[in-house]
Amino acid sequence: MKSNELAVFWFRRDLRIHDNAGLFAALNSGFPVLPVFIFDRNILDALQDKKDARVMFIHQQLAAIDAMLRSRGSSLLVLHDEPLKAWDSLLSEFNVKAVFTNRDYEPYARSRDQALTEKLGQHGVVFHQYKDQVLFEQDEVVKDNGTPYAVFTPYSKKWKLRLQESGIPEFPSELHLSALMLWQAPPIPELQELGFEASEVEFPQPTTSDDIIGQYAQKRDFPSLRGTSRLSVHLRFGTISVRQLAKRALVLSETYLNELIWREFYMQILWHYPQVVNHAFKPAYDRISWLRDEALFKCWCEGKTGYPIVDAGMRELNATGFMHNRVRMIVASFLCKNLLIDWRWGEHYFAAKLLDYELASNNGGWQWAAGSGVDAAPYFRVFNPALQTERFDPHGVYIRKWVPEYGTPLYPHPVVNFPESRKRCLEVYKAALG
Numbered sequence: 001m002k003s004n005e006l007a008v009f010w011f012r013r014d015l016r017i018h019d020n021a022g023l024f025a026a027l028n029s030g031f032p033v034l035p036v037f038i039f040d041r042n043i044l045d046a047l048q049d050k051k052d053a054r055v056m057f058i059h060q061q062l063a064a065i066d067a068m069l070r071s072r073g074s075s076l077l078v079l080h081d082e083p084l085k086a087w088d089s090l091l092s093e094f095n096v097k098a099v100f101t102n103r104d105y106e107p108y109a110r111s112r113d114q115a116l117t118e119k120l121g122q123h124g125v126v127f128h129q130y131k132d133q134v135l136f137e138q139d140e141v142v143k144d145n146g147t148p149y150a151v152f153t154p155y156s157k158k159w160k161l162r163l164q165e166s167g168i169p170e171f172p173s174e175l176h177l178s179a180l181m182l183w184q185a186p187p188i189p190e191l192q193e194l195g196f197e198a199s200e201v202e203f204p205q206p207t208t209s210d211d212i213i214g215q216y217a218q219k220r221d222f223p224s225l226r227g228t229s230r231l232s233v234h235l236r237f238g239t240i241s242v243r244q245l246a247k248r249a250l251v252l253s254e255t256y257l258n259e260l261i262w263r264e265f266y267m268q269i270l271w272h273y274p275q276v277v278n279h280a281f282k283p284a285y286d287r288i289s290w291l292r293d294e295a296l297f298k299c300w301c302e303g304k305t306g307y308p309i310v311d312a313g314m315r316e317l318n319a320t321g322f323m324h325n326r327v328r329m330i331v332a333s334f335l336c337k338n339l340l341i342d343w344r345w346g347e348h349y350f351a352a353k354l355l356d357y358e359l360a361s362n363n364g365g366w367q368w369a370a371g372s373g374v375d376a377a378p379y380f381r382v383f384n385p386a387l388q389t390e391r392f393d394p395h396g397v398y399i400r401k402w403v404p405e406y407g408t409p410l411y412p413h414p415v416v417n418f419p420e421s422r423k424r425c426l427e428v429y430k431a432a433l434g
């Protein structure tokens, strides 16, 4: 099979055919394009839950892409291996002249891609990487002196300035599919062959509905309303184009655009400061003496703390793989400050459960809640779950949906006393921070 020269397009977290920067470049490379996806054993083997809905989500997207490509006489090659081993087989089986992909900024992906650049280089193959996951990456939005921003507002102002200068480019890959390699790949491996089972979880449909984005500023903070776009899982896996979404936001809602900028803000923090994965962004916060109370942590995970808004959030997460942003802030603050449990425990729990789990935003959100992160609230600002409920779920609609036994004797007593736990938090933080 090795005779025909070709280019490979490697899908990763950009699972779509349309407006895909790397795919567009591959299709315009002059070579027939072989589309490839690799189920990474390093990632899949580490997942505890063999019904992990994210694997099913990826699987479904790949099946849809493959069906579309097959209707054009092409197909998607799906491998299940460690990435570098998969590349060994690709290079031995096909006459690969160039590889195209979209850039990934997480530390694991960076080292994987570095190793692949070297491997491909040894075969004389160029590895082309494109910006697709964000509007601005790496050093594109930095202070005038070239250093990264660690505060959101000036970052967002510079981001908007850059957008005015550059506009939003389009990469209509869907119009160039005639450059795909015509061939029949083996069928995509079944979920079971990957070691997984189907999950009952339902995924939100991608919608850039004018109603939701248009009224976002008014409704986004109320967890009982459908006031947010629920696009996070689609942004995570690239089933929608962030450029097209940003265009809608520019017309419909600056508040919504700002949230897309938060996403990029945290991504550039992770890019510039990869140490935040395991350490507080502000090093002094690593001196806090967290309680290693596994029983309390279990109450929090299961939504049995006796704080109804916290319990509702955790139960929504456990049942659906989603939690409203306002409630994410409340449960995270409660864990770090009232239960005095290390933000990393909570971060790991979210990472295992969230369909939209994304390292940069999750780490950023947790460090924000713990006070240790970029642009975090001062540590002495401790969210009061009762006041948050009064403001954002005043009629208890969200709470009753997820905690039906609330108000009955079956509902647990509070695991901590709020004023006492707040006081303890301030003392322990103060002792660590001096």
Ligand SMILES: Cc1cc2nc3c(=O)[nH]c(=O)nc-3n(C[C@H](O)[C@H](O)[C@H](O)COP(=O)(O)OP(=O)(O)OC[C@H]3O[C@@H](n4cnc5c(N)ncnc54)[C@H](O)[C@@H]3O)c2cc1C
Binding pocket: 220, 228, 229, 230, 231, 232, 233, 235, 236, 259, 260, 262, 263, 264, 266, 323, 324, 325, 326, 328, 329, 332, 350, 354, 356, 357, 358, 359, 361, 362, 363, 365, 366, 369
């Ligand atoms: C402790 C904590 C952990 C979080 N973990 C994640 C995570 O793993 N993955 C994730 O995508 N988001 C995370 N977020 C951010 C936010 O809660 C979700 O992006 C949002 O709730 C997703 O719902 P939506 O798509 O309806 O958002 P919308 O409100 O409709 O916002 C649109 C998009 O903007 C982005 N966005 C919105 N808010 C934020 C934010 N605060 N930070 C970064 N991006 C944002 C998301 O991509 C989102 O899909 C976390 C927030 C907190 C406080």
